[in-house]
Amino acid sequence: GDRLTRMNQAAKSFLLQAIENGTWVGMVHFDSNAYIINELIQIISTNERNMLLNSLPTNADWGTSICAGIDAAFQIIRKRYSQLDGSEIVLLTDGEDSTAKNCLDKVRESGAIIHFIALGPSADLAVREMSNVTGGIHFLASDEAQNNGLIDAFGALTSGNADISQKSIQIESKGLTLSDNLWMNGTVIIDSTVGKDTFFLITWLKQQPIISLLDPNGTPMKNSTVDAASKMAYFSIPGTAKVGVWTYSLQAKADSETLTITVNSRAANSSVAPITVNAKMNKDTNSFPSPNNQCLSPD
Numbered sequence: 149g150d151r152l153t154r155m156n157q158a159a160k161s162f163l164l165q166a167i168e169n170g171t172w173v174g175m176v177h178f179d180s181n182a183y184i185i186n187e188l189i190q191i192i193s194t195n196e197r198n199m200l201l202n203s204l205p206t207n208a209d210w211g212t213s214i215c216a217g218i219d220a221a222f223q224i225i226r227k228r229y230s231q232l233d234g235s236e237i238v239l240l241t242d243g244e245d246s247t248a249k250n251c252l253d254k255v256r257e258s259g260a261i262i263h264f265i266a267l268g269p270s271a272d273l274a275v276r277e278m279s280n281v282t283g284g285i286h287f288l289a290s291d292e293a294q295n296n297g298l299i300d301a302f303g304a305l306t307s308g309n310a311d312i313s314q315k316s317i318q319i320e321s322k323g324l325t326l327s328d329n330l331w332m333n334g335t336v337i338i339d340s341t342v343g344k345d346t347f348f349l350i351t352w353l354k355q356q357p358i359i360s361l362l363d364p365n366g367t368p369m370k371n372s373t374v375d376a377a378s379k380m381a382y383f384s385i386p387g388t389a390k391v392g393v394w395t396y397s398l399q400a401k402a403d404s405e406t407l408t409i410t411v412n413s414r415a416a417n418s419s420v421a422p423i424t425v426n427a428k429m430n431k432d433t434n435s436f437p438s439p440n441n442q443c444l445s446p447d
Contacts, residue, residue: 158298180211182220215251233259243271294323323408346389354402364392
């Protein structure tokens with residue numbers, strides 16, 4: 149499923165746009181061993197973000213030692229803070245590690261919060277338990293690229309300590325596998341409560357598409373950045389994006405192409421909370437034909 153490319157797309161989106169200024173971020177890679185890639189860096193400008201972007205892995209080696217990765221993450225946090233309490237770790241792995249249970253007690257007692265993103269369906273139950281016992285959240289990202297699961301998972305990981313006006317809010321997430329019709333068209337509405345740091349991200353599987361993005365006045369946006377190695381392009385709208393309907397058109401250049409678009413933004417005004425809706429389930433599992441019970445909570 150081209151997991152390495154999709155991981156880089158999601159992590160780059162997260163580092164470029166989702167992480168709030170002022171946050172301290174480090175990076176650990178692990179296979180059968182763990183490697184500290186970046187000590188904690190405070191995000192102040194694009195310089196720190198780019199340093200982390202350049203540290204993302206370009207190849208994948210064999211082996212999965214989740215406990216080694218967690219230990220390395222604990223090390224870099226302790227170099228700056230005496231306690232792990234309240235620190236947050238984003239653990240991205242296929243989770244296929246039967247030894248993960250060996251450090252479950254250590255993780256539980258650490259005070260750290262583990263957010264787990266499972267890439268693929270075969271994660272060991274002990275890894276999922278790490279997020280449960282620490283108060284973190286967990287996601288399952290399938291190998292179906294059109295589901296946009298990895299980017300959505302990273303995008304949901306805004307800091308619990310950040311003010312709502314600073315949090316990145318996902319406005320659109322859409323993906324299609326195109327064969328007969330090579331066009332993916334759509335619109336995105338920017339209302340008056342959002343618009344700051346608006347970020348349009350486009351990804352592809354095979355070949356860079358032709359991309360058109362129009363603001364509500366019909367003016368084409370031309371300030372895109374293309375990352376050919378990671379098969380992604382993005383528009384960072386300067387200032388506050390115009391209120392209204394934004395229109396995008398993506399033309400695939402290859403047959404059976406998979407394209408996705410994700411749009412994030414922040415509150416336009418720190419004193420006016422964005423309009424959001426939270427969907428919740430009152431139980432974890434459901435059996436057919438019982439209907440799902442949901443609660444939509446507008447904020």
